[in-house]
Amino acid sequence: MTAALELRAGALAVGGRLLWSELELTVEPGEFLAVLGPNGVGKSSLLNVVLGLRQLQRGEVTVLGGAPRDAVDRVGYLPQRRNFDPSVRIRGLDIVRLGVDGHRWGVPFPGRASRETWRWVRELVDDVGASAYADRPIGQLSGGEQQRLLIAQALARRPELLLLDEPLDSLDLPNQAAVAQLVSKLCTERGVAVVMVAHDVNPILPYLDKVTYLAPGGAACGTPQDVITSETLTGLFGVSIEVLRASDGRLVVVGQPEAPALHGDRHH
Amino acid sequence: MLSEMFSFPFMVNAYRAGTIVAVLAGAVGYLMVLRQQSFVGHTLSAVGFPGAAGALLLGLTAPLGYYAFCLVAALVISRVHHAERSAQAAVVGTVQAFALASGYLFVVLYKGVLSGTTALLFGSFLGITSTQVVVMAGVATVLLTALVILGRPLLFASLDPDAARAAGVPVALLDLLFLLLLGATAAGVVQITGSLMVFTLLVLPAAAARELSCRPGRALATSILIALLVTWTALAVAYSSPYPLGFWLSTLAFGTFLAAKAVSRVRA
Numbered sequence: 001m002t003a004a005l006e007l008r009a010g011a012l013a014v015g016g017r018l019l020w021s022e023l024e025l026t027v028e029p030g031e032f033l034a035v036l037g038p039n040g041v042g043k044s045s046l047l048n049v050v051l052g053l054r055q056l057q058r059g060e061v062t063v064l065g066g067a068p069r070d071a072v073d074r075v076g077y078l079p080q081r082r083n084f085d086p087s088v089r090i091r092g093l094d095i096v097r098l099g100v101d102g103h104r105w106g107v108p109f110p111g112r113a114s115r116e117t118w119r120w121v122r123e124l125v126d127d128v129g130a131s132a133y134a135d136r137p138i139g140q141l142s143g144g145e146q147q148r149l150l151i152a153q154a155l156a157r158r159p160e161l162l163l164l165d166e167p168l169d170s171l172d173l174p175n176q177a178a179v180a181q182l183v184s185k186l187c188t189e190r191g192v193a194v195v196m197v198a199h200d201v202n203p204i205l206p207y208l209d210k211v212t213y214l215a216p217g218g219a220a221c222g223t224p225q226d227v228i229t230s231e232t233l234t235g236l237f238g239v240s241i242e243v244l245r246a247s248d249g250r251l252v253v254v255g256q257p258e259a260p261a262l263h264g265d266r267h268h
Numbered sequence: 269m270l271s272e273m274f275s276f277p278f279m280v281n282a283y284r285a286g287t288i289v290a291v292l293a294g295a296v297g298y299l300m301v302l303r304q305q306s307f308v309g310h311t312l313s314a315v316g317f318p319g320a321a322g323a324l325l326l327g328l329t330a331p332l333g334y335y336a337f338c339l340v341a342a343l344v345i346s347r348v349h350h351a352e353r354s355a356q357a358a359v360v361g362t363v364q365a366f367a368l369a370s371g372y373l374f375v376v377l378y379k380g381v382l383s384g385t386t387a388l389l390f391g392s393f394l395g396i397t398s399t400q401v402v403v404m405a406g407v408a409t410v411l412l413t414a415l416v417i418l419g420r421p422l423l424f425a426s427l428d429p430d431a432a433r434a435a436g437v438p439v440a441l442l443d444l445l446f447l448l449l450l451g452a453t454a455a456g457v458v459q460i461t462g463s464l465m466v467f468t469l470l471v472l473p474a475a476a477a478r479e480l481s482c483r484p485g486r487a488l489a490t491s492i493l494i495a496l497l498v499t500w501t502a503l504a505v506a507y508s509s510p511y512p513l514g515f516w517l518s519t520l521a522f523g524t525f526l527a528a529k530a531v532s533r534v535r536a
Contacts, residue, residue, distance in 0.1 A: 051434050072436045079430035089482045090427060102424030103435040105417055107485075137482045153431065
């Protein structure tokens with residue numbers, strides 16, 4: 001079976017500055033990978049590499065067995081937190097539909113094809129549990145509601161690989177848990193490979209197959225148990241880092257350079 | 269009264285031009301409001317004033333000046349389009365002030381024979397030639413065809429540029445094309461509304477339509493319909509009253525907007 005995503009000895013520089021290097025990554029169909037690391041280390045840029053919008057400095061990237069730009073139709077992407085302005089008076093349904101045929105030239109004319117498309121859009125909306133409010137203007141929905149609709153949009157072309165950039169950011173805790181569960185369901189039930197850039201690993205920890213920790217000039221990849229440890233992170237960042245496990249299983253990273261702890265202290 | 273009004277060739281031309289302009293303004297205006305580019309639209313219209321005055325000074329026709337200046341201004345603005353939002357607003361504002369000043373200079377240089385300054389700024393339905401109507405119709409056909417072809421990707425890029433780019437939509441190209449579309453539309457609209465009153469047709473119908481429907485297709489059609497009704501009514505009222513067209517256009521458009529607001533308030 002072809003891997004959904006493979007990176008070999010990848011290195012990325014933006015504006016002449018090396019962000020990360022020596023990145024080895026394999027995501028199989030149905031696997032859930034989290035990309036972690038301090039701010040500005042190039043987590044979103046990694047997704048842009050997978051989308052073919054950025055080029056690697058060194059190394060090789062293979063998406064669904066081919067070059068990134070050849071896989072565009074089979075990759076779903078949720079950009080970093082977009083809150084629609086309250087003044088945006090477009091239904092959630094229309095936003096989801098853009099994911100289905102928004103890239104095609106022309107305008108949709110009413111007819112059988114259009115009715116088919118709407119049926120598919122309603123199904124997508126139903127799958128993410130957003131049917132109750134998909135008819136309302138998206139600008140008037142809460143962050144969690146908007147996020148569910150945007151995930152439906154990212155799923156619109158039945159992607160085999162789903163790239164999510166901080167989808168849990170600025171959601172409240174119940175919504176973080178619900179969206180994490182939804183994403184994990186996509187992996188297990190549909191075999192979609194998921195790469196999620198995350199700030200806080202805890203809401204997704206129970207569902208993760210792999211994590212990649214990006215650091216300036218390096219990277220570590222493996223199971224959460226192997227990577228999120230005091231030894232690995234200390235070795236990666238070159239400063240003393242301690243990983244503590246709370247009684248409820250949550251992880252707290254202490255001493256990570258320039259980035260907040262994995263959990264808890266970024267809502268100042 | 270209608271048959272009397274249409275026995276004057278200048279009124280027939282006014283209605284022809286008004287109809288073309290209303291359809292264009294309703295459609296392009298809706299997308300402009302959606303893209304939050306109203307300030308750019310206003311500046312492109314302001315540039316029409318020195319364009320027309322300059323053309324007359326050189327012994328050319330006003331419409332030629334409108335189209336040339338508005339399209340060049342659209343290209344200039346597209347150069348700073350990707351700059352930071354605040355920097356862009358500053359540049360656009362500077363262009364607008366300079367345009368109005370140049371227009372005033374051209375009027376002064378023309379030494380008073382240019383009796384139509386008020387018309388250039390506040391609109392008029394007198395003296396629209398058949399040639400002018402033919403040019404407008406030709407330009408409108410090109411623009412509306414372009415709008416239909418660009419349709420969905422333009423909507424996608426306007427609402428959600430990051431997701432659109434990832435889906436393979438050429439967002440930067442669409443930004444440029446829309447500015448040119450807006451420039452050419454503004455050049456047509458100012459021939460009826462004048463440079464300063466362009467929002468009566470470019471913003472108000474779109475803003476009213478947005479209140480009435482949050483489906484893009486329906487809202488766009490509603491915007492065109494409102495622009496048409498406002499223009500037709502304003503022309504008839506202006507014909508049979510001592511007050512200028514610009515006054516009637518803006519009063520009717522504003523009234524429609526308030527009514528739409530009220531309807532949307534009642535529905536909510």
